[in-house]
Amino acid sequence: MEEANQSVVSEFIFRGLCDSKELQKFLLLPLSALYLMTVLGNLLVVLLIITDSHLHSPMCFLLANLSSVDFCLSSVTTPKLTTDFLKDNKTISFGGCMSQILCVHFFGGGEMVLLVSMAYDRYVAICKPLHYSSIMNRLKCIWLVLTSWIIGFVHATSQLAVILDLPFCGPRIVDSFFCDIPLVIKLACMDTHTLRLLINADSAVLATTCFILLLISYTYILVTVRLSSKDGSSKALSTCTSHITVVVLFFRPCIFIYLWPPSITWVDKFLSVFYTVITPLLNPAIYTLRNKEIKNAIKRLIQ
Numbered sequence: 001m002e003e004a005n006q007s008v009v010s011e012f013i014f015r016g017l018c019d020s021k022e023l024q025k026f027l028l029l030p031l032s033a034l035y036l037m038t039v040l041g042n043l044l045v046v047l048l049i050i051t052d053s054h055l056h057s058p059m060c061f062l063l064a065n066l067s068s069v070d071f072c073l074s075s076v077t078t079p080k081l082t083t084d085f086l087k088d089n090k091t092i093s094f095g096g097c098m099s100q101i102l103c104v105h106f107f108g109g110g111e112m113v114l115l116v117s118m119a120y121d122r123y124v125a126i127c128k129p130l131h132y133s134s135i136m137n138r139l140k141c142i143w144l145v146l147t148s149w150i151i152g153f154v155h156a157t158s159q160l161a162v163i164l165d166l167p168f169c170g171p172r173i174v175d176s177f178f179c180d181i182p183l184v185i186k187l188a189c190m191d192t193h194t195l196r197l198l199i200n201a202d203s204a205v206l207a208t209t210c211f212i213l214l215l216i217s218y219t220y221i222l223v224t225v226r227l228s229s230k231d232g233s234s235k236a237l238s239t240c241t242s243h244i245t246v247v248v249l250f251f252r253p254c255i256f257i258y259l260w261p262p263s264i265t266w267v268d269k270f271l272s273v274f275y276t277v278i279t280p281l282l283n284p285a286i287y288t289l290r291n292k293e294i295k296n297a298i299k300r301l302i303q
Helices: 021-051 058-084 094-127 129-135 138-164 181-187 193-227 230-259 265-290 292-302
Strands: 011-014 091-093
Touching (some): 021 292, 094 129, 094 138, 094 181, 193 230, 265 292
Antiparallel strands (some): 011 091
16 A cells, blocks of 8 residues: 555656657658747747847737747657657656646746736737836836746646646556646546546636636727727737737637547647647747738848
8 A cells, every 4th residue: 555655657658649650750850840940930039029129119028928938838848749759669757747747837827827918918008008108117027927937837836746746656658749637647546536626627717817818808909999090900900910819829729628528539639739839830920920010120130
């Protein structure tokens, strides 16, 4: 009984995206290319905003932090995913697995709060334009970013604390390409039904709170835009459309993975790839294509 209460599993085994070796070899190049584009795209956004004085605005400051989070979130899982395509035995140490869980929820939770901060910035800019510079000052922006990191850290550590206390004595096969709580918790040598409910409730509270705040912000924005002049409304809608697109791309996979009842395995894997690989790439692309200031900064850099 004493031995069963100890974590005797020293490593976990990933099943990966698929069982076919041919398909794994086929996916190696495109996923590696996507990760490279994610790294370059997000670093380009960060460097542009740091070096170009025209981009030293609150919105661009928050955007630079979003790109940093996206870069980190993708780097937690994608390099391991691509290198595992070349291996028959896809293993990860117990410590590595716990680190993945911590980082995915740290950066994922932080990004949720950061998206709310960006919605708040747009709300102030569009609904209270005369007070924008006084409300969205440098100190306020720093506190908004710090708040996102703090909430992400508290969320991640609370989730990890529950997992670390569980006894893992086999089996050790994770039916995915990275360690995530819904799959790892199934491997514990005890009944985890209550713990799963608590963990899901933790994630649900954070995701739902952020989503409601986003809905409130964009509802106010859209109402204000509807009552404003045509020129101002078209510019505001153009800016908000990119924000809303990013929010939808980020939250939809999260809702299905963490808040929806257990579904088909390949669907969960596809959503996990979208959440950890595709979305961090799309975010800088969406913002740069729809943000006139950043497009002008790129033109100045090229010239």
